[in-house]
Amino acid sequence: MNKWYENEELLKATLACDKAFFDKDIAEMRKLSDKCYHEGHNPDNSIIVQAKYMYSSFTSLSDWMEASVAKDLEEGIYKTKLDAMRAYEPDYEKSYYLVRTAFDLCNEYIATEEKLTDLDRAYFHGFYLSMLVNYANVLSQTGRLIKSIEVLNAYSNADFPMLLGNLGLKYIDFSSFDYDS
Numbered sequence: 001m002n003k004w005y006e007n008e009e010l011l012k013a014t015l016a017c018d019k020a021f022f023d024k025d026i027a028e029m030r031k032l033s034d035k036c037y038h039e040g041h042n043p044d045n046s047i048i049v050q051a052k053y054m055y056s057s058f059t060s061l062s063d064w065m066e067a068s069v070a071k072d073l074e075e076g077i078y079k080t081k082l083d084a085m086r087a088y089e090p091d092y093e094k095s096y097y098l099v100r101t102a103f104d105l106c107n108e109y110i111a112t113e114e115k116l117t118d119l120d121r122a123y124f125h126g127f128y129l130s131m132l133v134n135y136a137n138v139l140s141q142t143g144r145l146i147k148s149i150e151v152l153n154a155y156s157n158a159d160f161p162m163l164l165g166n167l168g169l170k171y172i173d174f175s176s177f178d179y180d181s
Helices: 008-022 026-040 047-074 081-087 089-112 118-141 145-153 161-175
Strands: none
Touching: 008 026, 008 047, 026 047, 026 089, 047 081, 047 089, 047 118, 081 089, 089 118, 118 145, 118 161, 145 161
């Protein structure tokens, strides 16, 4: 039996999501988010494969929203970033649903899997901590900076440079709110 991190269809979908992001292909980002959303709800997939699809849907949707907001601002459709972001409020809500569902599935997976090898755990933790960082970034983007810091700080003892770097950046952002030099 293949491990979830060796699942060929999942790997293809993940690579396609990354390619759409790097190519700045807004339409493909949205299409892939929807595809991964459906695979994340497919009961034929294992719990952890569903979680990974939900996460891929989340990241593609987040990338799509960020690119769409930037495009709308550039085209003058909205005058402020806040106005542009408000136009995508249902999508932000969906992205929260996707990442929280992925977390729930991950927690279910780790609680039920007793025979994980060190390699299995390493892949899982890399996935889980990456998801945590991206979740914190969306929290921050939507005005929940304190919650973002709280989420990252809870895992600051993990040896995960991406998390620590993002936590540091959130602290820098937070420090800019102090008007007293």
